[in-house]
Amino acid sequence: MAVEVAANIRKGNIIEHTDGHLYSVLKAESFRPGKGTPTTTIEMRRISDGTKTVITTKTQEKLEKAFVEEVDHTYLYQDGDNYVFMHPETFEQIYVSGAMVGDMAPFLQENMTVILQMFNGDPVSITLPPRVTVEITETEPVVKGQTASSSYKPAMTDIGVRVMVPPHIDAGTRVVVNTEDSSYLERAKD
Template sequence: MVKDIASNFRKGQVIEHEDGQLYVVLKAETFRPGKGTPTTSIDMRRIADGVKTEITVKTTDTIERAFVEEVPHNYLYLDGADYIFINNENYEQISLTGAMIGDGLMFLQENAECRILMFDGKAITITLPSRVTMEIMSTEPVVKGQTASSSYKPATVETGARVMVPPHIGVGTRIVINTEDSSYVERAKD
């Protein structure tokens, strides 16, 4: 294990907390008040049982980072409650639960290349591509007179995820989505 300062942690990284358990970072934010000590707030999920917790520490406090191996896999299919992935190098299949995938589940597409984080030969969590391209399945009609550039409308994509899109985007349009914050990036160029 290696120690790193709290402000360096990002989503998807794995830490070994003081209780000896492994946690995956869900969100890390650094707060720098005008007066006082800067702090880092880390939302994390315990890998063993999925319990979510949050810690707030000084940005310069050290936390142990677990050494994990990132192995590229492709998503194949859903088998009951398990999501099946294949390693393209040795063709071994691995199954993950929905809890291990987390919020990225709504952007998981067949044949999508993902990175599975392994610790001591066991899968602990997954990293999805930062951007995915999906088709709009339904959206609300444009309200006449609503032409402000900052106005967005809700839309549902092929996996059921809801995304806010500009008013000119309609059903059947393929869009690029940022998987980190579920935001619309641009119209797909394919």
């Protein structure tokens, strides 16, 4: 275990909380008021059962950061509530629970390389590639008078995720989407 100052905790880190359980950090924000003590609010999910917790600590307070190994794996398929990943060199298959994958599940594509954070040989967290290419299946019509630079319209993708896209994007267009917040990045270059 490594000791880390609360201000340095980032999304995706695995920390051991005072209750002895491992938690995956979902969001961490530091707040520095003009007067008073700076604080860090950390939203995290308990790895063992998926319970979400939010803690607020002093920014300089020390937290135990678990040593996790980051290993590339290839996504194979969904098996019931679990997702199956394969180690590219040993061909060992690992089952990851749907609760751990969470709202990232629609972005998983066959043969996609992801990073699994492993603690004592068990997966504790998953990191997807930062961007994924999807196809727009339907969009709303453009409102007359809208300019391309200032407004976006809702669109549905082939993976079932809603994305706000520029007015010139129509159904059938392939676009690149940010996997972290489901935002439109650019038109695909393929």
